[in-house]
Each structure stands twice: as C-alpha cells, then as structure tokens.
Amino acid sequence: MLITCPYCGPRDVIEFTYQGDGNRERPDPASQNFEAWNAYVYDRLNPAGDHNEIWQHSGGCRTHLRVVRNTLTHEISSVAFAHGGHGSAARRKAEDKS
C-alpha cells in the first residue's frame, strides 16, 4: 500500500502511523455532554468502502494527513494535509489521487 504524501510523494505504508478515524469530532474539552464524549470515544461508522482516516507520515515529514482509504480494496482516493498552513508546501497536488 502506497500513500502519496502531499509533501514527500508516494511512500510505502511502513512510513506512516494510523492516527484513527477521521470522522470523529472531539467535543469541547469543557463539555459535560457524556453522550457526545461516549460517541467520540466509541462510536465508529465501520464502513465497507471509503473511510476518512487520519495518518501521520511519522517516518517522513511527520505531518498529519487526511486520507480517504477504501476498507475493501485499500485504494487511497485522496490525501491532504490535516491542518491548514502548509498549502504552499505541497508539490504533489496533481498526484493527490494515488
């Protein structure tokens, strides 16, 4: 499996660390809404198909990435920086779809 890092280009999956489900939204840290916290910690979509994921290119540029991976085929249909501010640093825009 190859992930095309927007900074480094296509790299083997061994260079990346999975950082979890990209669909989660963390409640406000001050929130006492236990339902929301429970959903954040435990509820997962578990789709058979495209899945939003957060990966870190831990063995490369170390940025966090938003990846859409197909859980049936491992096909990666989209990779982008998880945080803004790196826009001008990307060289692989044309190759985002690997």
Add this chain to the structure above:
Amino acid sequence: MVERQSPLEPEFHVGSHGNFEHGVEIILTETRPGSIVQLAAWPGEEKKLIAAIRTVAGLALPDGAGGGLSDGVKSVFGFAPGKFTVADEVEGLAAAFAKVVTPIIGTVTDLSHGRTAIRIAGPKAEWVLAKFFAIDFALPAFPIGAGRSTTHHDVFAQIQRTGADQFDIYVFRSFARSFWKALCHASEEVGYEVQ
C-alpha cells in the same frame, strides 16, 4: 572547542574493501560538518525563514517541497512543510541563526552533536541506497540539491543529493555506527573505498 569524536571510529577503516578487484564503485566518507541545524517556521512565516537562510547561509532555496542546494561548504534542504536542515563545515551556525530567526518567525534547533553525516558517492550509490530506502533515487525524481525524509528499518534518516552520484545522509548519532556498518556491508558486492 573540544574536539568532536566520531561515533564511527571503531568501524571506520580507511582503504578499499569488498569486491573491488574490478574497481571501486562506492566511496564512503564522513563529512563531519561543524554545524547541523534544523529550522522550523510557524505557519505563514515560511518566506521569512527562507529569507533568513539566504541572509545567514547565503543559500537561495528553490521553490517546492524537499528543494535544496549545496555550495560545497554549506547545504540546505527542506525536509517537511516549513522545515529545513542546514549544515555548514564550520561551527556556529545555530548561534548565527538564533540572531535572525526570531521567536515570531520560528525555531532553531542545534543538532550538530545529534546527527552524523555520511556521504556515499560513486556510480553505484543509487543502487546501494535503494537497498535501504524505499524511495526513488533516480535523478529526475530526486534532483541534485533536493532532500528527503525517510526511514531505514524504522530509523529516521534525512538524505540530500549533493551530486549526480553523491548523497549525504544524516542519521541519529547513536545509530550512526550501526548504519555505517550496514552501509559498508551493502557496498561490499560492488567494491567500496572508505576515505
């Protein structure tokens, strides 16, 4: 200044080794830069940091991710968004950058004692490095001056191409001897010389 010892010393054997009867196809050296510095810009401050690199090191970074250059004495390359490694033959680079890279622009990290720089050169340099790193070493994909962040056996490394068949590899100092030994073994089949 105290003289810096090389972590490679017990395994650093000058001369020709391996299968060199038909010629030496790899030259291995330790470049021993006096300064190795990492610079990081806060988001939005990248241009100011690039200007600071030009001011302090006299090196004009090319556009694009992983871009870099070397003038033979000083080298610079991008290794992550807004982050750059700069090396200099002489000491004092971190102090020079600390005067220019203000806390508003970003950070300066002195790694002069934390990294070891190993140079691999020769017609088989790409061939040998391809045994370690799962990246494309071909010249069109990895141009002269450019830098790459990657790993060998889960250990982080930064690589800058400083010639058509020459690469400078920055590895953790504590892993440098192990990496050096592996590099020597990997070079045996093509014949290598340690200088």
